[in-house]
Amino acid sequence: MNKLGVHAFVWEKGWSQDEAARAIDRSAAVGYDFIEAAALDPSVIDADYTRRRLEQAGLGINFSLGLDFDEDISSGDPEKRARGKAKLENAVRTCRDCGGSIIGGILYSAFGKYTTQPTARGIEESAETLRAVAEMAAQSDITLVLEVVNRYETNICNTAAQGVEMAKLVGAPNVKVHLDVYHMNIEESDIASAIVDTGEHLGYFHTGDSHRGYLGSGSIDLTAVFRALVRAKYRGPITFESFSSRVVGQPLEGILGIWRNLWEDGEDLASHALMYTKAQLKAAEEAERQARERSRLPLGRG
Ligand code: MN
Secondary structure (H helix, E strand, O other), rough: OOOOEEEEOOOOOOOOOOHHHHHHHHHHHHOEEEEEOOOOHHHOOHHHHHHHHHHHHOEEEEEEEOOOOOOOOOOHHHHHHHHHHHHHHHHHHHHHHHOEEEEEEEEEEEEOOOOOOOOOOHHHHHHHHEEEEEEEHHHHOEEEEEOOOOOOOOOOOOOOHHHHHHHHOOOOEEEEEEEHHHHHHHHHHOHHHHHHHHHEEEEEEEEEOOOOOOOOOOOOHHHHHHHHHHHHOOOOOEOOOOOOOOOOOOOOHHHHHOOOOOOHHHHHHHHHHHHHHHHHHHHHHHHHHHOOOOOOOOOOOO
């Protein structure tokens, strides 16, 4: 069974001790296996406190982040690249100290709207930097997952196929692809085939809907998405990610364009998403068995 998680922004926009405690306790009370915390600035995370609260609540943790433009490891600028590498290494230390095992997000470029094409040299330097960070992460059993996002948030990995190419270019066993159905809905020609084709490279998955509000209340064919995850034999973590102006503050609000209030009650949103995800996964598993095991001619039964 996939471990199910919820993004911290369903609860809180920051990670002060009070915010962390509330986000952790609420995620555990709703019944999630782990929380995904934003490490846009890993230095503000109190790792000892976080780890203690997680242990008390019996909850796991993963992290996600994106690089700023002045720390863009794909920019071709050695100073920006050095700052980006330092931030990624800092995130690895934070993740290790909190007891986490996965860091996802836009680790390979800046997180924002580019106005120019990426360069081959920039992509190669990004992969080379990630290879070094991955080696450090491997010492703490941490996997880096490269999130494929829409064209307004990076100029490198916009499709699952590009994510697989990038992961192969990095070429480390602990570097995998992170897919997010919200972004796939914008960029992929066929979401289900993109998931199946990513196959064994898939290491992390974000669910959500077309408007990033209540799961199932948008226009994405989520039944097809969950069936594709089961068909791809994906057993990794699945995190529900949703943003409302009710919680998100700057800079994320501005980068992601969170202008509307899509929900008020994080607990209602998160409980519903957990029920919905479990029901969809169960239905998708039964659909797969129906197709592969239960629909055979009665031959060889005497
Ligand atoms: Mn995402």
